[in-house]
Amino acid sequence: MTKATSVAAAREPGSRAVRTRGLSKSYGKGVLAVDGLDLDVPYGAVFGFLGPNGCGKTTTIRMLLGLIAATDGTAEVLGEPVPERSAVALPRVGALVEGPAFHPYLSGADNLRRLDAVDRTTDPATAEERVSAALDRVGLVAAARKRYRQYSLGMKQRLAIAGALLRPRELLILDEPTNGLDPQGTREVRSLIAQLAADGVTVMLSTHLLSEVEQVCSHVAVMHKGKLITQSSLADLRASAVPGVRVETASPEAAAEVLREEGLADVAVAPGAATALLGGAEPEKLVDALVRAGVPVRGFAVVRPDLEDLFVSLTGEGFDVSG
Numbered sequence: 001m002t003k004a005t006s007v008a009a010a011r012e013p014g015s016r017a018v019r020t021r022g023l024s025k026s027y028g029k030g031v032l033a034v035d036g037l038d039l040d041v042p043y044g045a046v047f048g049f050l051g052p053n054g055c056g057k058t059t060t061i062r063m064l065l066g067l068i069a070a071t072d073g074t075a076e077v078l079g080e081p082v083p084e085r086s087a088v089a090l091p092r093v094g095a096l097v098e099g100p101a102f103h104p105y106l107s108g109a110d111n112l113r114r115l116d117a118v119d120r121t122t123d124p125a126t127a128e129e130r131v132s133a134a135l136d137r138v139g140l141v142a143a144a145r146k147r148y149r150q151y152s153l154g155m156k157q158r159l160a161i162a163g164a165l166l167r168p169r170e171l172l173i174l175d176e177p178t179n180g181l182d183p184q185g186t187r188e189v190r191s192l193i194a195q196l197a198a199d200g201v202t203v204m205l206s207t208h209l210l211s212e213v214e215q216v217c218s219h220v221a222v223m224h225k226g227k228l229i230t231q232s233s234l235a236d237l238r239a240s241a242v243p244g245v246r247v248e249t250a251s252p253e254a255a256a257e258v259l260r261e262e263g264l265a266d267v268a269v270a271p272g273a274a275t276a277l278l279g280g281a282e283p284e285k286l287v288d289a290l291v292r293a294g295v296p297v298r299g300f301a302v303v304r305p306d307l308e309d310l311f312v313s314l315t316g317e318g319f320d321v322s323g
Ligand SMILES: Nc1ncnc2c1ncn2[C@@H]1O[C@H](COP(=O)(O)OP(=O)(O)OP(=O)(O)O)[C@@H](O)[C@H]1O
Pocket: 027, 031, 032, 033, 051, 052, 053, 054, 055, 056, 057, 058, 059, 060, 176
């Protein structure tokens, strides 16, 4: 059992890796970047902190890491109030906010040695073990002696994560970890996140990409204009999606009329189709009613909204689903 999982087993049920209540930050007058945030990151989660650029994700992360002061509210990291007990909590947290400044002409291993040497709390005699373990963790052992400038974008980001893993960590906080990476680098970093989570590390990552949340996260919190719109496990969020029906027909008005008569809500007419929320209605009976009413049905489908539909309905805005 890894250190992280053995610690996890000893935790109180319901305790949180990150917990904030009413956390707020205003930058001078008028800019309320984070507005009354109640965030609950369960231990063991890969927690996607999702929202468009400028919604307050980085500001929140910076407050959790004690890099800036909150203007209101409280925050706990690994059960410790921050910033009051940051000195106890933060050594157990690996963070990637602004990537570390690596030296282009040094190898990956030498860059990590330099980074390790800056940490005065570690024993220099065991530096090599830490550097080797961190390189191993991110799959860069074979490239350890290669110069940093020869690394691909994905390797550079994995080295940055290795830098955050020079000590054993219970929580990793990653701000937009795949931003600016090519598809290969993005895959490398996402698969590394999945491996770290499998080892028992709680991961909180900010992203503006819905696809990233769908691919790597177990939980999601959606931010919009400084406010938390929703947070939940992805499974619960998907289960909460209300299915709809879509009738493809040359007579959408007539189909809509039947759907209304059958008691369906949110009936709408589109070119060549009528849609509605399914509610408790039985699809077989709806098809029967449509046929009996003489509606020429070309297609009939029960549609479960995907996450993008859900978030658009929550925020009233589209999400960047690329990547
Ligand atoms: N130092 C600062 N001074 C004034 N305003 C700031 C400062 N930092 C951030 N802001 C503002 O606060 C709001 C939230 O910014 P923040 O960087 O937290 O958002 P974000 O969701 O992380 O977006 P991004 O991914 O673009 O960084 C934005 O309106 C931003 O312009």
